Amino acid sequence: MREKALHLKNLVKRFGGRTVVDIKDITLGTHGIEGLIGPNGAGKTTLISLITHKVSMDQGQILYYKDRKEIDISKKSLDEISRLGLVRTNQIIQDFESLTIRDSLLLSLATSKQEKFYNIFNEKELRKSTEKEIEKYLDYFHFENPDGHALSAGEKKLLDIIRCMLLKPKFLLMDEPTAGLPQNQTEKVIELMREKTNEEGMSILIVEHDLDLIWKVTENVHFMSEGQILIQGTPDEIRNNKTVITKYMGGCDA
Amino acid sequence: MELLLSGYMIYSLSFLLIYIALATILHLQFSITGIVNFGIVGFWGFGMYIFALLQLKLGMPFVLAIVLSCIITGIVSLILGSIILNLDDQAVLVGTLAFATIIEYLTTTEKWATNGVMGLGTIKMPFDFGPVTDLVFFLFILVCLVLLILYTAKLKTSSYGRLLLSIKDNEVLSRSLGKPTFRHKIIFFTFTCMLIGFFGALSAPLYNYIFPRMIGPGITFTIWIALMLGGRTRLLGGMVGVVATVGLFDYFIETVVPIPTEYAEMVPNFKFALYGLMLILILMFRPLGILGDRKREVKR
Numbered sequence: 001m002r003e004k005a006l007h008l009k010n011l012v013k014r015f016g017g018r019t020v021v022d023i024k025d026i027t028l029g030t031h032g033i034e035g036l037i038g039p040n041g042a043g044k045t046t047l048i049s050l051i052t053h054k055v056s057m058d059q060g061q062i063l064y065y066k067d068r069k070e071i072d073i074s075k076k077s078l079d080e081i082s083r084l085g086l087v088r089t090n091q092i093i094q095d096f097e098s099l100t101i102r103d104s105l106l107l108s109l110a111t112s113k114q115e116k117f118y119n120i121f122n123e124k125e126l127r128k129s130t131e132k133e134i135e136k137y138l139d140y141f142h143f144e145n146p147d148g149h150a151l152s153a154g155e156k157k158l159l160d161i162i163r164c165m166l167l168k169p170k171f172l173l174m175d176e177p178t179a180g181l182p183q184n185q186t187e188k189v190i191e192l193m194r195e196k197t198n199e200e201g202m203s204i205l206i207v208e209h210d211l212d213l214i215w216k217v218t219e220n221v222h223f224m225s226e227g228q229i230l231i232q233g234t235p236d237e238i239r240n241n242k243t244v245i246t247k248y249m250g251g252c253d254a
Numbered sequence: 255m256e257l258l259l260s261g262y263m264i265y266s267l268s269f270l271l272i273y274i275a276l277a278t279i280l281h282l283q284f285s286i287t288g289i290v291n292f293g294i295v296g297f298w299g300f301g302m303y304i305f306a307l308l309q310l311k312l313g314m315p316f317v318l319a320i321v322l323s324c325i326i327t328g329i330v331s332l333i334l335g336s337i338i339l340n341l342d343d344q345a346v347l348v349g350t351l352a353f354a355t356i357i358e359y360l361t362t363t364e365k366w367a368t369n370g371v372m373g374l375g376t377i378k379m380p381f382d383f384g385p386v387t388d389l390v391f392f393l394f395i396l397v398c399l400v401l402l403i404l405y406t407a408k409l410k411t412s413s414y415g416r417l418l419l420s421i422k423d424n425e426v427l428s429r430s431l432g433k434p435t436f437r438h439k440i441i442f443f444t445f446t447c448m449l450i451g452f453f454g455a456l457s458a459p460l461y462n463y464i465f466p467r468m469i470g471p472g473i474t475f476t477i478w479i480a481l482m483l484g485g486r487t488r489l490l491g492g493m494v495g496v497v498a499t500v501g502l503f504d505y506f507i508e509t510v511v512p513i514p515t516e517y518a519e520m521v522p523n524f525k526f527a528l529y530g531l532m533l534i535l536i537l538m539f540r541p542l543g544i545l546g547d548r549k550r551e552v553k554r
Contacts, residue, residue: 052430082432090430096423103416108431110413115438117445120405120412163431 004065005029005171005203006051006086011060013043013050013227020046022227023060028205029171031219032197035235036207038224039248044207045091047224048173052088053078066170085170089177091207095156101146105134108163137162141188153180161189165196172196174206178213190217211249215239223248264388266505268460271395273500275453276473277481277492278402283446285486286415287439288422289339290347294477296354297447299469301327301454303361306374306464311367316380320455327451328444335443340436354474361466373465377458395456402449407489418442472526476500479529483536485543494544499529 006028013021021043028034036044049055051062053076064073064086073081096104109130114122138146141158150156157180164172174193178186190213196202208214214221214235221238223231225247231238238244276294283289304323308314314322338349361368368374383390409415420428421435428435458464476499477492484495503525507513513521540546 054426054430077429078426079429079432079434082430087432088430090427094424094427096420096427098419098423099416106413107416107420107428110417112434114413115417115433117409117414117442120408120414123412126413167432 002030002032002203003068006065007063008051009061009063011047011050011062012058013046013055014058020227021050021057023047023229026222026229026232028222029065029203031203033193033204033206033218035214035218035221036205036224037209037211037214037221037238037244037248042224043227044224045175048088048175048205048207051173052081052086054088064171082167082169085168086173087164087167087169087171088173089160089164089175091175091179093153093156093180094160095150097149100148101138101143101150101155101159102134104150104159104163105137105166106130108166109133133166137165140192141185154182154185157181158185158189161192165192168200169202171203171205174204176207176209178208178210186213193217261388263505263509264392265460266509268388268392268395269457270496270501270505271392271399272453272457272460273477273480273496274493275395275399275402276450276477277484277496278399278406278489279446279449279453280477280481281486281489281492282406282409283443284481285491286410286422287418287442288343288425289439289443290343291350291443291447292347292474292478293350293352293354294450295469295471295473296350296357297327297331297450298454298457298473299354299361300330300357301451302458302461302464302469303357303368303374304451305455305458306377307367309377309458310374316459320452323455324448324452327454328448331447331451332440332444335440335447339439339443351471351474354469354471358466358469358471361469368466371466373463375463377462377464379459391459398453398456403489403493410489475526476529479533481543482533483543485545487542488545491543491545498544499532503528 004027008023008026008028010025011021011023012019036047038044046055050057053073057074060074061072062074064071064081064084066085071084073084073086076084096107099107106126110126113119114126141162143155143158150159157177161174161177178189181189193204193206194217197204206214206218218235221233221235222229223238223241223244225243230243230247231241233241276298280291280294283291301323304326305319308319308322309316334349334353338346341349362370364370365372379387379391381387381390409418417428417433417438420431420433421439425435461468477496480495480499481492482495483498484493485491488494503521507521508518536543
């Protein structure tokens, strides 16, 4: 068990008349890697968007814990939340068209001090100080041409994950991180997630439909359905839970 | 040679440089940051009028008037930017266009300051070198333009340039990486509008005499067409575009090509029609402009 990273209280989000997320009282991030599963339309992605304030909530409160301090992030903006160490990867591929793979990673590493309109002569220094870190990831995932643009969906997906990892978040929300990745890259992402959680104290929440991955990787699983988190428990508990089986895994075949 | 150094030619070339500067600044705003500024002429005219007022009404020296007109343009664009820059592209377009229109109307209606349609004059050159005064001023503008282009080139390979490109490409993703994009947009918009104001202030002594009709929306459209024509993604796209539009029509055809006098007055009217035709042709056959886009090199 770890100290919790997030505490959601009475979180509600409606789209039109439909309540998409309705969470009473949930803590997240008490384990290294947690899973969030549920049928399509359960509100998993919306929940992640609410936490990072990509979408604003209708009511409720989100508390974030960092260095033993409690921070209310309900009113903070997307970029502020990211700077606090709460970062998400995207389910739908997101990329910067004009930036090469290396540029994209440099963007992630550049500090706000280096990003001033009058500060345009620091490129060498920045590249030198970040070379090691960037090379490490580029070698690890074997990008064919790091100075070109990310072409395939898989490359873009990996790039999204690496950009987030470079920010060294405290709590990383990963929305279907391995969808569209080949098997060997999936293994590498999992390996990386394990390394980060064990060695750097990062907590990760993954949303996935690949249940084998969930059972294999996570220490704790939240089951979400119709906007509510119904059941929380270890992978084994969730796997054998009757509600989960009927609502998600298709009846009685488990 | 005589024609080249004659007063009119220097005057024309000076304006060509001003236009190139404006197109380069539009490249910074639109092609790098994604800010759809359709009110370039507003900031330019604003800088020009403020400079003229400071010099004529308050008797300020050249340098002080230039600095102050930049600062005042900056303050105005800061206010405008904080209102419109978190809206979508269409709203920014309308907002900036409205700003330019407001400036044009204010210069007409506020007669106590601007003399209305009568215009303001005479705006003096900052120095007097006898017959080569115009040439020296031309060289001064040239130096400013070169500095601007060097800055733009350097910016594109700096961390700030990458940040601006990321805002243009995908602002939400950029924010989710912790970049305060709204703040950066306001800062950069203010900075670049100050540059437009600066070149506006430089235009005032060139014109000598300024009046509201000079700051109509035609200039904005010309600059946009020039940038599109030259290649909006390229550093020198603005320059090529300006030479192909303003340079070709206003100077080459009007000064070098012998047009019978009875047709001469048709040229300015035809100009915009031909700009439009050129734009349509370019967009059809070379959508990224004359210079086009650098191919995405895929080294294997």
